[in-house]
Amino acid sequence: MKLITVKRETLIEKRFTPKMGELLTKVTYIKKQFLSIPFKTIHKYRETYYGEVKDCEACELAR
Structure with missing residues (x-):
């Protein structure tokens, strides 16, 4: 049994960018888990x- 695993999870979130305004986008999180409990992203x-992959640092969560 592995103690530390890495999981990938995709969620749909509201994001805000200054150019486009509010948008719904797929955000993928890669998390480290210890005994199936996530402890670090x-x-x-x-x-x-357009199919490009961008880092989430460029946009912020919508309010």
Whole structure:
């Protein structure tokens, strides 16, 4: 049995960018888990309408 695993999870979230305004986008989280309990997010990225993959640092969560 592995103690530490890495899981990938995709969620649909509302994001806000200054150029496009509010948008719904797929955000993928890569998390480290210890005994199936997530304790650290390694990386998160989002996919644009055009199929590009961008880091989530460029946009912020919608209010």
